[in-house]
Amino acid sequence: MDGPPTCPDPPGASFGEAPAAPRAFDPGMGLAVARRTILRPEDGEDFGRVADRVAAGNMSLLGRPAGEAERREQARLRNAIATGALITSGRHLQHGDAGQAARNMEVFTNCATACASFTKFYLLLNGAGVGRAYDDDLCPVDWAEAPDLLLHLSPSHPDWPKDRAGLHRFGVEFGLLRWGMGPDAFGEAEEADVRAFLARELVHGLARLPPGTVRHRVADTREGWAKAVEILEAMAFRRERGRPLLLDLSAVRPLGAPIRGMQGRPASGPLSLLRAFIALRREVIEAARDRDPQGEAMRPWEQALRADHILSTEVQVGGARRAARMATKSWRDPGALRFVRLKAEGGLWTANHSLMVDAEFWARLEPGADESEPLTRHARALFAAATACAYVNGEPGFINGDRLEDARTGFARAKPATAETGSGRYRIEDGAPLLAEVARRAATTRFPVTTNPCGEVVLHVTGGYCVIADFAPLLACPVPLEALRPGAIPGEVAAAWDARVEDAVRLGVRFLIRVNRMDALYGQEVARTNRIGIGPTGLHEWAWARFGLGFRDLLDEARARPFWEALAHLSAVAKQEASDYARALGMVEPATVTTIKPAGTTSKLFGLTEGAHLPARRQYLRWVQFRSGPDGDPLLADYAARGYPVRALETFPGVAIVGFPTLPLIQRLGIGERLVVAPEASPAEQYRWLMLLERHWIGEARGNQVSYTLKIATDRVDLEAFRALLRANQPRLRCCAVLPSRPDRDLGYEYLPEEEIPPERFAAILAAIRDPGLGEAVDLARLQCEAGACPI
Numbered sequence: 001m002d003g004p005p006t007c008p009d010p011p012g013a014s015f016g017e018a019p020a021a022p023r024a025f026d027p028g029m030g031l032a033v034a035r036r037t038i039l040r041p042e043d044g045e046d047f048g049r050v051a052d053r054v055a056a057g058n059m060s061l062l063g064r065p066a067g068e069a070e071r072r073e074q075a076r077l078r079n080a081i082a083t084g085a086l087i088t089s090g091r092h093l094q095h096g097d098a099g100q101a102a103r104n105m106e107v108f109t110n111c112a113t114a115c116a117s118f119t120k121f122y123l124l125l126n127g128a129g130v131g132r133a134y135d136d137d138l139c140p141v142d143w144a145e146a147p148d149l150l151l152h153l154s155p156s157h158p159d160w161p162k163d164r165a166g167l168h169r170f171g172v173e174f175g176l177l178r179w180g181m182g183p184d185a186f187g188e189a190e191e192a193d194v195r196a197f198l199a200r201e202l203v204h205g206l207a208r209l210p211p212g213t214v215r216h217r218v219a220d221t222r223e224g225w226a227k228a229v230e231i232l233e234a235m236a237f238r239r240e241r242g243r244p245l246l247l248d249l250s251a252v253r254p255l256g257a258p259i260r261g262m263q264g265r266p267a268s269g270p271l272s273l274l275r276a277f278i279a280l281r282r283e284v285i286e287a288a289r290d291r292d293p294q295g296e297a298m299r300p301w302e303q304a305l306r307a308d309h310i311l312s313t314e315v316q317v318g319g320a321r322r323a324a325r326m327a328t329k330s331w332r333d334p335g336a337l338r339f340v341r342l343k344a345e346g347g348l349w350t351a352n353h354s355l356m357v358d359a360e361f362w363a364r365l366e367p368g369a370d371e372s373e374p375l376t377r378h379a380r381a382l383f384a385a386a387t388a389c390a391y392v393n394g395e396p397g398f399i400n401g402d403r404l405e406d407a408r409t410g411f412a413r414a415k416p417a418t419a420e421t422g423s424g425r426y427r428i429e430d431g432a433p434l435l436a437e438v439a440r441r442a443a444t445t446r447f448p449v450t451t452n453p454c455g456e457v458v459l460h461v462t463g464g465y466c467v468i469a470d471f472a473p474l475l476a477c478p479v480p481l482e483a484l485r486p487g488a489i490p491g492e493v494a495a496a497w498d499a500r501v502e503d504a505v506r507l508g509v510r511f512l513i514r515v516n517r518m519d520a521l522y523g524q525e526v527a528r529t530n531r532i533g534i535g536p537t538g539l540h541e542w543a544w545a546r547f548g549l550g551f552r553d554l555l556d557e558a559r560a561r562p563f564w565e566a567l568a569h570l571s572a573v574a575k576q577e578a579s580d581y582a583r584a585l586g587m588v589e590p591a592t593v594t595t596i597k598p599a600g601t602t603s604k605l606f607g608l609t610e611g612a613h614l615p616a617r618r619q620y621l622r623w624v625q626f627r628s629g630p631d632g633d634p635l636l637a638d639y640a641a642r643g644y645p646v647r648a649l650e651t652f653p654g655v656a657i658v659g660f661p662t663l664p665l666i667q668r669l670g671i672g673e674r675l676v677v678a679p680e681a682s683p684a685e686q687y688r689w690l691m692l693l694e695r696h697w698i699g700e701a702r703g704n705q706v707s708y709t710l711k712i713a714t715d716r717v718d719l720e721a722f723r724a725l726l727r728a729n730q731p732r733l734r735c736c737a738v739l740p741s742r743p744d745r746d747l748g749y750e751y752l753p754e755e756e757i758p759p760e761r762f763a764a765i766l767a768a769i770r771d772p773g774l775g776e777a778v779d780l781a782r783l784q785c786e787a788g789a790c791p792i
Contacts, residue, residue: 009069010069010070010072010073010076010510011073011076011502011503011506011507011510011577012072012073012076012077012079012080012503012506012507013076013503014478014496014499014500014503015076015079015080015083015085015500015503015504015507016075016076016079017072017075017076017079018075019048019075019078019079019082020048020079020082020083021048021082022046022047022048022049022050022051022082022083023047023082023083023084023475023606024047025047025605025606026604026605026606026607026665029604029607029622029662030604030605030606030607033601033604033605034047034605037090037093037094037601038050038090038093038094038605047082047084047605048082050081050082050093051078051079051081051082052078053096053097053098054078054081054088054092054093054096054097055074055075055077055078055081056074056078056097056098057092057096057097057098057099057100057101058077058092058096058100058511058514058515059073059074059077059514060098060100060101061100061101061514061515061517061518062514062517062585063101063517073507073510076503076507077507077511080503080504080507080508083475083476084472084475084605084606085471085472085473085475085476085500085501085503085504086469086470086471086472086504086507086508086511087469087470087471087472087537087599087602087603087605087606088469088470088508088511088602089110089467089468089469089470089597089602090601090602091107091108091109091110091127092108092469092515093602095107095108096108100518101518103518104126104423104424104425104426104518104519104520104521105423105465105515105516105518105519105520105521105526106122106123106126106127106128106465106520106521107126107127108467108515108518109123109126109128109465109466109467109515109520110128110129110452110457110466110467110468110597111128111129111131111452111453111454111456111457111459111465111466111467111468111533112128112129112130112131112452112459112463112464112465112466112522113130113131113132113133113450113452113459113460113461113462113463113464114130114131114132114463115132115133115138115435115438115439115442115461115462115463116141116230116233116431116434116435116438117141117229117233117304117307117308117311118226118227118229118230118232118233118234118431119226119428119431119435119463119521120132120308120311120312120325121225121226121229121308121311121312121315122222122223122225122226122426122521123521124311124312124315124325125222125225125226125315126222128465129324129325129326129452129453129454130324130325130326130452130453131325131326131327131328131450131451131452131453131459132304132308132325132326132327132328132450132461133328133329133330133356133445133447133450133461134301134302134304134305134327134328134329134339135301135328135329135330135333135356135445135446135447135461136299136300136301136330136333136334136335137441137445138301138438138441138442138445138461139300139301139303139304140237140300140434140437140438140441141233141236141237141300141303141304141434142236142239142288142300142303143236143280143284143285143288143300143303143304143307144241144285144288144289144297144298144303145236145237145239145240145241146232146233146235146236146240146241146285147214147232147235147236147240147241147242147243147244147245148241148242148243148244148245149232149245149247149277149280149281149285150203150209150213150244150245150246150247151201151202151203151246151247151249151274151277151278152202152203152204152206152246152247152248152249152250153202153248153249153250153270153274154248154250155204156250157249157250157254157270158254158255159254159255159269159270159271161194161198164183164186164191165183167186167191167194167195168183168186168194170194170198170271171186171190171193171194171197173271173275174197174271174275174278176190176193176194176197177190177194201278202274203246206246206248209244209246210244212243212244213243213244213245213246214231214235214243214244214245214246215246215248216228216231216245216246216247216248217248217250217251218247218248218249218251218252218273219251220251220252220253223425223426224251224252225252225273226426227426228247228273228277229311230428230429230430230431231245231247231430232245232247232277232280233431233434234430234431234433234434235430236285237431237433237434237437238433247277249270249273249274250270252269252270252273253267253269254267254269254270255267255268255269255271256269257269268314272314273314275314276310276311276313276314279310280307280310280311283306283310284303284306284307284310287303287306288303299335301329301333301335301339302335302338302339302342305327305339305342305348305351306348308325308327308350308351309347309348309349309350309351312325312350312351313350316350324453324454325350325351325352325453326351326352326354326450326451326452326453326454326455327348327351327352327353327354328353328354328355328356328399328447328450328451329355329356330355330356330401330446330447331355331356331357331358331361331378331379331382332375332378332446336355336378336382337378337381337382337385339353339355339396340353340355340382340385340386340389340396341385341389343389343393343395343396344389344392344393344395351453352395352397352453352454352455352737353395353396353397354395354396354397354398354399354451354455354735355382355386355396355397355398355399356399356401356447356450357398357399357400357401358400358401358402358447359400359402359731361379361383362727362730362731364376364379364380365379365380365383365727383723383727386398387719387722387723387726388719390722390738390740391714391719391722391740392740393740394737394738394739394740397455397735397736397737397738398726398730398735399450399451399455399734399735400730400731400733400734400735401446401447401449401450403733403734404449404451404458404705404734404735405458405591405592405701405702405703405704406448406449406458406460406591407447407448407449407458409701411591412448412449412460413443413448415442415443415448415460415462415525415528416439417439417440417442417443418436418439418524419432419433419435419436419438419439419462420435420463420521420522420523420524420525421524422521423519423520423521423523424519425519426521428521435462435463438461438462439462442460442461442462445461447461448460448461449461451705451735452466454597454598454707455705455707455735455737456468456533456535456595456596456597456598456704456705456706456707457531457533457592457595457597457704457705458592458704458705459531460525460529462525463521463522463525464522464525464526464529464531465520465522465525465526465531466531466532466533466592466595466704467512467515467516467531467532467533468512468532468533468534468535468595468597469508469511469512469533469534469535470508470534470535470536470537470597470599470602470603470611471501471504471505471508471534471535471536471537472504472536472537472538472542472603472606472608473501473504473536473538473539473542473546474538474541474542474545474546474608475538475606475608476497476500476501476503476504477497477500477545477546478493478496478497478500479493481545481669484545484669486544486545486546486547486548486669486670486671487547487548487549488548489546494546497546498566501566501570502569502570502573505534505570505573505574505577506573506574506577508534508574509532509534509574509577509578509581509593510577510581512532512533512534513530513532513578513581513582513585513587513590516530516531516532516587517585517587527587527588528588528591529588529590529591529592530582530587530588530589530590530591531590531591531592532578532590532592532593533592533593533594533595533597533704534574534593534594534595535594535595535596535597535599535611535697536567536570536596536611536697537596537599537602537603537608537609537610537611538603538606538608538609538665539609539611539612540609540614540615540666541608541609541665541666541669543560543563544666544669544671544674545669546563546566547560547562547563547566549563550671550674550675550676551614551675551676551681551685551689552676552685553674554689554692555685555688555689555692557692564692564696567693567696567697568696568697568699570697571594571696571697571698571699571703572699574593574594575593575594575699575701575702578590578593578702590702591702592702592703592704593702593703594697594698594699594702594703594704595698595703595704595705595706595707596611596612596693596697596698596705596706596707596708597611597707598610598611598613598707599611606665607664607665608665609664609666611706611707611708612689612690612693612706612707612708613678613708613709614676614677614678614681614686615664615666615675615677615678616677616678616679616754617664617677617754617756618664618667618675618677618756618759619661619662619663619664619667619756619757619759619762620661620662620754620755620756620757621645621659621660621661621662621754621755621757621765622659622660622662622753622754623657623658623659623660623751623752623753623754623755624657624658624660625655625656625657626639626655626656626657626658627654627655627656628648628654628655628656629654632654632656636656636658639658640658642769642770643768643769643770644658644659644660644769645658645659645765646658646659647659647751649750649751650750651750657751659755659765661762661765661766661769662754663762678711679711679713679741683710683712683717683725683729684729686708686710687710687729687732687733687736690706690708690710690733690736691732691733693706694706694733694734698734705734705735706734706736707737708736708737709737709738709739710736710737710738710739711738711739711740711741712725712738712739712740712741713740713741713742713743714740714741714742715742715743722738722740725738726738
């Protein structure tokens, strides 16, 4: 893209232009996360090399040869990233390089929404977290009217079961064999079952297909997989029940083949996609055609929810990421009560479920509300059911749709009721009428916006993106942290520190706006909104080191005035820089600028508290799994010899765990007794913290939300007290996830990934370890808990 020249004096001068030394990853977990998600081992990268390629890729999005100003900005941006002061999202750290301008925006967007199953599937395959509103009026597809779905995989495909071993693997993949049945126990009866399944579920010869069959060969790309779903869903929208649709998966690469666009990660093969389509046929299409004993059929919103779950499951199986989703539904919908209970009934685990509520919902819960009104009775029944479920597993949550930025300002309703046509990489064809119908309905829907899975971004229900990043004000410090005396920073150091934090914010805003120039599926919405989200992480470390304030000090606005004034100033700086830079590039003013995301992965790189969250523990053992026994990992004996705690697991033979003593960075800064960890902060204190963040950082205009999980100790708060807390506090925020929790000792697991231990025991363990640097080398193979496969 061409555009007007950028500002001749870009921000970031405080970081300099000579390459700054890269910040070292936090030992152990920080290094492990970097190896798993960021570093390219074939290039021998350190964080400085990562910053080099990320800055180069981002600046290339200007679409023209770099002038002097651009070269200065790239050097300063590189240094802000390398020092950790600007921590772009992991998506950019993983994928960003000189070839970025030729890639699609979906690879670099953290947050997205979708209004159809095929667009949701495509975005998940690209790694974005996707939200979808399952309101009755936004789900026009009746999957009962889908075509007769036929599936084919060529017998010549490497993954076709050609022998007993292949049949065993196929049976395991499709759940036809008992859990744990090995190849030796795979008998003739089981083999016959698998062969019967193949004969029943797949079309083996293509010569004699029924007349009028639509044939589609699925391409071996993300776009190809999504296109197959688009064709199926579009035919259901057109009500083509009875017409055969054959999807041929023979061109999909086999299991284990490397995916070049994912740093060589292994492909899941065609069986994963085949399993998804078989499940769609059985659990959605055929189930939608059946009626329950009361004669009721599955409603389209539930069909969509189940279809999306099935597709999301296969994205996770593919190994690309966890297929993060948000599922919301308007509290006014008649099916809202069923929506609440679906998650509690089990099975639909791929999405966070939340009710979209508003001031009227909360008012109808008040004692003075007219109980004779059906909507009041509905609201109260819904709240009772939702809180009963949430007290057990935290879901569904409550999102105040009328407090979200777009809904409050009317900006969402200003969106033209037109459908997206797709990008250069993915053209929307069959599904265009479906998207147009949802766009028409969205123009008059009660809640025209929803959120991404973690809740920190507001997005239009028809589809949109937000690119997000963190700045870490602590890591912008111009002197070594160990040289600081919190609360007594010399004036010149404080001034230089504050200037670097402001420069990190400005550079981050410009970084994100440039991403919005990429080719995108939702190109029209990106051009309309130019939406971004930048937010702080490591807030508690910064508050202590720069201002000498602990968590409870921050709740006293008068005492913590310097901190809150600094945060409000940075919010204003971010919004002004966004307006100025967008104008310089000939783009619209960003609809949103500020946010606070969870920052779980990026904060671990440098040991920071995550986003707005309090530290979870004071000092703890991080237990990491290793293979034990004769063929076990040789590092296990090495760690035992050096004095690390080692314990064999009884539940999982052949597995042992090593405990790595971990002291959070905020403890290393000397906060001592002023530290407040999450279990010690009362719900009221945490709600006040969020309200202050919304006021001073998010702001009244052009702000997204704060992503925050507030844990409620169920051993101290019963169900009625839990309900009272929600009624008193949730209406005053945009959104907040509330997660009931119990003490670790009551969970009944043989071990937990992190175990808090008393200071005396922690000191004793440290004293017994003969490893001065505690330089544990935890690589991808051992980081099982972090990858979501912790056996507890």
